[in-house]
Amino acid sequence: MNVQQTQISAADTLSRREAGSGWHAQIPDDKAMLRAARDLTKDISAHRADIYWADMIASALVGYGALAGAILTGSLPLAIALGVVSVLALYRALLFIHEISHFRNGALPGFRTAWNALVGVPMLTPSFMYEGVHTLHHKRTQYGTIEDPEYLPLALMKPWSLPAFVLIALLAPVALLLRFAVLVPLGAIVPPVRRLTWQRLSALAINPDFRRRNPEGDLRR
Numbered sequence: 001m002n003v004q005q006t007q008i009s010a011a012d013t014l015s016r017r018e019a020g021s022g023w024h025a026q027i028p029d030d031k032a033m034l035r036a037a038r039d040l041t042k043d044i045s046a047h048r049a050d051i052y053w054a055d056m057i058a059s060a061l062v063g064y065g066a067l068a069g070a071i072l073t074g075s076l077p078l079a080i081a082l083g084v085v086s087v088l089a090l091y092r093a094l095l096f097i098h099e100i101s102h103f104r105n106g107a108l109p110g111f112r113t114a115w116n117a118l119v120g121v122p123m124l125t126p127s128f129m130y131e132g133v134h135t136l137h138h139k140r141t142q143y144g145t146i147e148d149p150e151y152l153p154l155a156l157m158k159p160w161s162l163p164a165f166v167l168i169a170l171l172a173p174v175a176l177l178l179r180f181a182v183l184v185p186l187g188a189i190v191p192p193v194r195r196l197t198w199q200r201l202s203a204l205a206i207n208p209d210f211r212r213r214n215p216e217g218d219l220r221r
Contacts, residue, residue, distance in 0.1 A: 047099070047107045056096050056111075060118045063090035093119045097204075100127045101134040124176040125204065128219055133203040133212065149205030149212075165206075175201070 066086035070079045097120065100112050112127055120126040136142050137150040144151050154162050179201045187194030199211045 047103065049108055049111075052096070052099070052108055052111060053114075056093055056115060057118070059089050059093035062086075063088075063093055090119070090123065094123055094125065097125060097127055097130045098134065101130045101132075124173075124180055129202055130204050132216075132219055133205065146207070146209045149203050149207050149210040152206045152208075 063086050066082045066089060070082035070086060073079050073082065096115055100115060103112065116126050133149050137148055142148050152165070154165060179197060183193060183197045183201065187197050198215065203210065203212045
């Protein structure tokens with residue numbers, strides 16, 4: 001074997017070793033790591049009724065109580081402090097919409113109904129606006145696509161996109177009032193308005209191109 005053949009053989013051996021240690025060679029290790037992480041967190045991923053019910057009800061009571069105190073008090077500093085407490089507590093109560101969107105096999109019977117009555121409906125964000133929506137964000141075939149309701153590549157957009165996004169988000173309460181007080185009653189009379197309301201204004205989404213599909217199963221009611 002001459003020098004050139006030796007060099008080629010050595011290069012080929014090196015490339016094979018590098019290929020063997022590349023990203024695809026790490027897949028078994030990654031799977032094992034993910035499996036281990038799943039096994040280690042089994043005890044904290046269960047929907048425990050004692051924690052869910054106590055946390056949700058306490059957060060709602062604190063939130064509404066602090067809101068009432070902020071309205072009734074004659075002290076401005078106290079009103080501001082109570083207002084902050086109310087916002088944080090109600091936000092915590094509202095976050096259970098994420099857990100509800102992941103409920104399976106009848107987990108925590110009655111929790112969804114109670115949450116909607118105490119938090120979802122009063123806050124104009126009933127659970128149907130996230131159920132069947134958030135899970136699309138977890139699908140491999142839809143993540144990062146036009147069908148992903150929670151994907152918006154702000155880093156790749158114009159510099160003014162981020163401040164515009166923040167300003168538009170601040171209008172969410174007005175948009176929710178418009179949806180429920182105006183468009184829903186109007187949609188009961190005008191079918192195109194009803195379709196528009198469902199497709200464009202019935203999902204907690206940040207992707208403006210997302211269109212919600214027709215309701216199926218329990219959501220049809």
